[in-house]
Amino acid sequence: MIVDLRSVLHAPRHFNFTLEGDWWQGNGEDDQVLGLDGPVEATLSISKAGAEYVLEGRLSGTIRLRCDRCLEPYPRDLKCDFRLCQTSGPSESEPSEVELSEEDLAVDFVTEEQIDLDGIFREQIYLSLPMKSLCREDCLGLCPVCGADLNKVKCECQPEKGHPGFSKLRDLRFKGV
Ligand SMILES: [Zn+2]
Ligand SMILES: [Zn+2]
Structure with missing residues (x-):
């Protein structure tokens, strides 16, 4: 208008x-x-x-x-x-x-x-958008190996879970897409 x-x-x-x-x-x-x-x-x-x-x-x-x-x-x-x-x-x-x-x-x-x-x-x-758009604070994201949505499924290739360094890498990886 x-x-x-x-x-x-x-x-x-x-x-x-x-x-x-x-x-x-x-x-x-x-x-x-x-x-x-x-x-x-x-x-x-x-x-x-x-x-x-x-x-x-x-x-x-x-x-x-x-x-x-x-x-x-x-x-x-x-x-x-x-x-x-x-x-x-x-x-x-x-x-x-x-x-x-x-x-x-x-x-x-x-x-x-x-x-x-x-x-x-x-x-x-x-x-108004947040710097980082997350569906929830602890969103598990996608498996970097097979692409499975880790909020919904557990895949076999999931590396040691909870490793903080890893989740950082994962964020970087998907930010660039
Ligand atoms: Zn999410
Ligand atoms: Zn996987």
């Missing part, structure tokens, strides 16, 4: 959306986010503060991720609050005096006049 920023010049606007499962558009097969796991509630307020547009929003629901270790999909709670600022006016204008935190720089989806709300929400979902 595209919002015309000029519509908030005089008064803030508030939006409430329910993002349904088919809303999600991923980045292809390697995407860590597989989709929404049920509807996600999204709220957003857009206001003008001085020379800036301020976007404050919240996403809450459940998303479906792929586990880095066992590669299985799993649901993960999505709860994120965000605040973005966009300086109005041409982009070649003087840098804003306001110091922008890294979070504030996520303004790719805002142009001078318009905001792509779907793009904002999608980006916030990516930003």
